[in-house]
Amino acid sequence: MRIDVVSIFPEYLSPLELSLIGKARTTGLLDLHVHDLRTWTTDRHRTVDDAPLGGGAGMVMRPEPWAAALADVREAGRRTLEEPDAVPHLLVPSPAGVPFTQAMAHELADEAWLAFACGRYEGIDERVLDVAAEQGPVTPVSLGDYVLNGGEVAVLAVVEAVARLLPGVLGNPESVVEESHAPATGGLLEAPVYTRPATWEGRSAPDVLLSGHHAKVAAWRREQSLRRTAARRPDLLERLDAAQLTRADRAV
Numbered sequence: 001m002r003i004d005v006v007s008i009f010p011e012y013l014s015p016l017e018l019s020l021i022g023k024a025r026t027t028g029l030l031d032l033h034v035h036d037l038r039t040w041t042t043d044r045h046r047t048v049d050d051a052p053l054g055g056g057a058g059m060v061m062r063p064e065p066w067a068a069a070l071a072d073v074r075e076a077g078r079r080t081l082e083e084p085d086a087v088p089h090l091l092v093p094s095p096a097g098v099p100f101t102q103a104m105a106h107e108l109a110d111e112a113w114l115a116f117a118c119g120r121y122e123g124i125d126e127r128v129l130d131v132a133a134e135q136g137p138v139t140p141v142s143l144g145d146y147v148l149n150g151g152e153v154a155v156l157a158v159v160e161a162v163a164r165l166l167p168g169v170l171g172n173p174e175s176v177v178e179e180s181h182a183p184a185t186g187g188l189l190e191a192p193v194y195t196r197p198a199t200w201e202g203r204s205a206p207d208v209l210l211s212g213h214h215a216k217v218a219a220w221r222r223e224q225s226l227r228r229t230a231a232r233r234p235d236l237l238e239r240l241d242a243a244q245l246t247r248a249d250r251a252v
């Protein structure tokens with residue numbers, strides 16, 4: 001997978017050089033390129049923002065540098081992918097975006113080329129997204145109902161959530177099966193986890209986990225997932241259709 005990121009703070013994306021994502025880049029599983037938007041400014045002060053038309057607080061990111069940057073990103077990606085007609089799926093973090101979910105992460109992990117436009121200030125001139133949408137898919141994405149100062153943190157989260165699903169990135173592909181929001185758990189929250197020592201600071205891990213009885217362990221984890229989901233995310237339980245909840249589930 002190729003990923004391009006454009007930002008006025010490219011160093012914000014340095015964490016993507018670390019750990020498993022960093023390893024995926026060095027092994028070639030992930031071809032990630034970070035670009036400084038100011039590269040595409042033409043004035044002495046390398047200006048990327050201007051006052052909002054219609055007034056209002058803050059500044060808006062000017063369309064010209066973004067249009068030039070995205071055009072070059074498209075061109076460079078086509079050369080590298082050796083597909084002259086290829087276009088990236090452009091993802092634009094925004095408080096007004098479509099909620100980013102694990103399901104979307106799985107969809108994006110199946111794509112060959114993603115590009116991220118990291119806004120700052122009050123956002124990017126809307127016409128940039130309109131022009132981009134004439135070239136290929138554009139999706140404004142929100143991480144959640146809270147406000148960040150820019151798109152970089154959201155890109156770190158989305159890139160990690162997507163890249164970890166790529167075959168070969170995680171040592172044990174099994175680990176994405178039983179986690180929260182995974183299809184295999186029916187979208188339930190995952191059960192509590194424990195490791196050695198069995199008793200720590202006078203606190204013992206649940207006996208069933210030491211029983212070696214796999215069916216009982218699985219049943220305990222399912223019950224814990226249901227209890228935790230009911231307590232913390234009742235909205236997820238409502239989504240589960242009757243088929244996914246067994247009689248034992250309903251008894252919890």
Ligand SMILES: Nc1cc(-c2ccc3ccn(Cc4ccccc4)c3c2)n[nH]1
Binds near residue numbers: 142
């Ligand atoms: N889930 C989520 C995403 C963002 C986000 C993403 C990109 C940008 C670019 C500028 N800002 C600041 C901003 C604050 C308020 C209104 C508009 C823009 C951003 C915020 N916040 N929360």
